[in-house]
Amino acid sequence: MKKFIHDLVVKDNIELNDQYFLLILKGNSPLPEMLPGQFVEVRVDESPTTFLRRPISINYVDYTTNEIWLLIQIVGDGTRKLSTLKSGSLLNLIYPLGNTFTIPDDKNSNLLLIGGGVGTAPMLFLGSYLNDLGYKCTFLLGGRSKSNLLQLSDFEKYGNVLTTTEDGSFGEKGFVTQHSVLNNRDFDAIYTCGPTPMMKAVADYALKNNIFCEVSLENTMACGFGTCLCCVTNTTEGNVCVCTEGPVFNITKLKW
Amino acid sequence: MVDLNVNLGKIQLKNPVMTASGTFGYGLEYSDFFDISRIGGIVVKGTTLRDRQGNDYPRMAETPSGMLNAVGLQNKGIEHFAKNIYPLIKDINTSIFVNVSGSTVEEYVETALRVNELDNIPGIELNISCPNVKEGGMAFGTSCPSAALVVKEVRKVYSKELMVKLSPNVTSITEIAKAVEDEGADSVSLINTLLGMAIDAERRKPVLSTVTGGLSGPAVKPIALCMVWQVYNAVKIPVVGMGGIMNARDAIEFILAGSSAIQIGTANFIDPTVSVKVLEGIEEYLIRHKFSSVNDIIGALEV
Numbered sequence: 001m002k003k004f005i006h007d008l009v010v011k012d013n014i015e016l017n018d019q020y021f022l023l024i025l026k027g028n029s030p031l032p033e034m035l036p037g038q039f040v041e042v043r044v045d046e047s048p049t050t051f052l053r054r055p056i057s058i059n060y061v062d063y064t065t066n067e068i069w070l071l072i073q074i075v076g077d078g079t080r081k082l083s084t085l086k087s088g089s090l091l092n093l094i095y096p097l098g099n100t101f102t103i104p105d106d107k108n109s110n111l112l113l114i115g116g117g118v119g120t121a122p123m124l125f126l127g128s129y130l131n132d133l134g135y136k137c138t139f140l141l142g143g144r145s146k147s148n149l150l151q152l153s154d155f156e157k158y159g160n161v162l163t164t165t166e167d168g169s170f171g172e173k174g175f176v177t178q179h180s181v182l183n184n185r186d187f188d189a190i191y192t193c194g195p196t197p198m199m200k201a202v203a204d205y206a207l208k209n210n211i212f213c214e215v216s217l218e219n220t221m222a223c224g225f226g227t228c229l230c231c232v233t234n235t236t237e238g239n240v241c242v243c244t245e246g247p248v249f250n251i252t253k254l255k256w
Numbered sequence: 257m258v259d260l261n262v263n264l265g266k267i268q269l270k271n272p273v274m275t276a277s278g279t280f281g282y283g284l285e286y287s288d289f290f291d292i293s294r295i296g297g298i299v300v301k302g303t304t305l306r307d308r309q310g311n312d313y314p315r316m317a318e319t320p321s322g323m324l325n326a327v328g329l330q331n332k333g334i335e336h337f338a339k340n341i342y343p344l345i346k347d348i349n350t351s352i353f354v355n356v357s358g359s360t361v362e363e364y365v366e367t368a369l370r371v372n373e374l375d376n377i378p379g380i381e382l383n384i385s386c387p388n389v390k391e392g393g394m395a396f397g398t399s400c401p402s403a404a405l406v407v408k409e410v411r412k413v414y415s416k417e418l419m420v421k422l423s424p425n426v427t428s429i430t431e432i433a434k435a436v437e438d439e440g441a442d443s444v445s446l447i448n449t450l451l452g453m454a455i456d457a458e459r460r461k462p463v464l465s466t467v468t469g470g471l472s473g474p475a476v477k478p479i480a481l482c483m484v485w486q487v488y489n490a491v492k493i494p495v496v497g498m499g500g501i502m503n504a505r506d507a508i509e510f511i512l513a514g515s516s517a518i519q520i521g522t523a524n525f526i527d528p529t530v531s532v533k534v535l536e537g538i539e540e541y542l543i544r545h546k547f548s549s550v551n552d553i554i555g556a557l558e559v
Contacts, residue, residue, distance in 0.1 A: 051318055222323055223525040226281060227278075227281035229278070229301075
């Protein structure tokens with residue numbers, strides 16, 4: 001897919017809680033096609049300690065309004081600076097980057113989308129994309145507590161939403177991999193993004209139950225388009241760039 | 257129109273703007289963003305005789321005004337390059353250099369021999385300065401006898417442009433530069449990255465899997481400028497300057513310090529179109545200062 005460098009307009013910057021915010025960006029020209037799992041590289045201006053762009057997964061795309069949503073967790077100076085962007089300001093993006101999820105042909109497939117923390121971001125885009133194509137999906141979203149479960153009303157538009165919290169403040173208590181829905185074991189495919197230990201636990205469950213499973217990795221990177229070779233993950237084919245060969249990988253390929 | 261042609265010894269570049277090895281892939285990765293044939297030269301990713309997996313993740317740390325990398329020369333080997341990459345890039349209308357590295361003198365020589373067979377590759381950048389590999393790399397570039405030896409042996413088998421990339425991690429870069437000049441290098445490029453490290457205090461661990469890595473970006477620019485100036489005054493062969501160039505002004509500073517051409521590295525990651533902007537900025541500078549040729553400002557620093 002052709003990559004672009006565009007200045008997009010910040011239409012809205014919504015604080016979701018003290019850790020997360022949602023940037024709604026609007027294109028001046030029609031947005032290029034983007035696929036779930038893909039990400040953008042955002043340039044962070046006027047943040048003296050931020051040198052490199054920040055890779056951010058695409059949270060949602062609406063071609064009718066020409067909008068991209070980016071769900072961002074504040075982890076350092078770069079993301080903190082982004083959290084202060086005012087409506088009307090410009091944000092420079094390189095996009096769309098990376099690959100996408102593999103979707104089964106059968107529209108009656110039983111699909112489970114598992115997200116944890118900021119890893120829920122690409123699951124919304126994937127869910128809306130699947131919904132548009134006529135698939136039904138189940139979302140399983142996890143967080144430390146109720147305030148860490150984000151965009152629940154958006155997820156509910158595209159499928160059945162199940163939740164876990166570590167403190168039991170909402171949904172079932174525990175980790176996503178302890179949720180009772182996993183007793184079913186009759187999923188045709190699982191897609192997941194979140195903290196590495198969570199994704200590894202999901203991958204273990206999928207392997208044991210012989211379920212097709214793809215994970216979306218978020219390694220640190222300098223470029224985002226396959227030239228710095230910094231974001232590699234070890235696979236059955238050796239070290240490969242997460243930014244170009246991923247970020248979505250079939251779990252049988254990963255040696256992590 | 258100003259004359260942008262520059263001479264690197266055995267070849268001329270159509271303009272002084274090159275992209276640095278390991279920051280520009282094989283050029284094709286950037287072709288969505290601009291017409292890559294506009295730039296003067298492309299140095300492709302460090303290439304070795306055999307496939308190398310490179311170092312373990314994490315390989316990168318962002319640092320104040322720069323970054324550390326510890327890629328460790330991951331590449332699929334010269335044969336893969338010759339068979340699979342070369343056909344895709346050989347007709348790009350710019351000068352394409354292969355950056356050659358090795359663990360032994362024999363590996364450098366064998367790789368150079370294979371590059372010599374590729375008609376549309378006018379030159380090699382001999383990498384005797386990679387700080388991220390256990391054997392070879394920087395080990396050759398940090399002593400005069402070993403730097404001289406590898407250049408001497410490659411020179412015997414390689415007749416086209418031989419540019420030698422120097423390490424800043426030495427007591428005297430001018431001595432190394434003179435040693436490789438004496439063995440027949442056509443030009444020298446500098447600086448490769450500076451050895452550095454980053455620590456994650458919360459975890460009490462190094463950020464990089466290799467503990468140390470190579471520092472690049474604007475943080476190294478003053479050091480790079482100084483070394484270019486020193487080497488320019490110590491050797492007769494052309495100098496190709498690099499180290500933290502982010503814009504045309506930085507590039508012009510390197511040219512004034514004695515660079516016949518410049519390489520843009522880390523900046524490509526942040527602005528993939530930076531190299532054409534630098535080219536346009538150099539042209540604008542020459543016109544504004546009424547120079548007819550870029551050669552008029554090479555080493556034109558008034559001290």
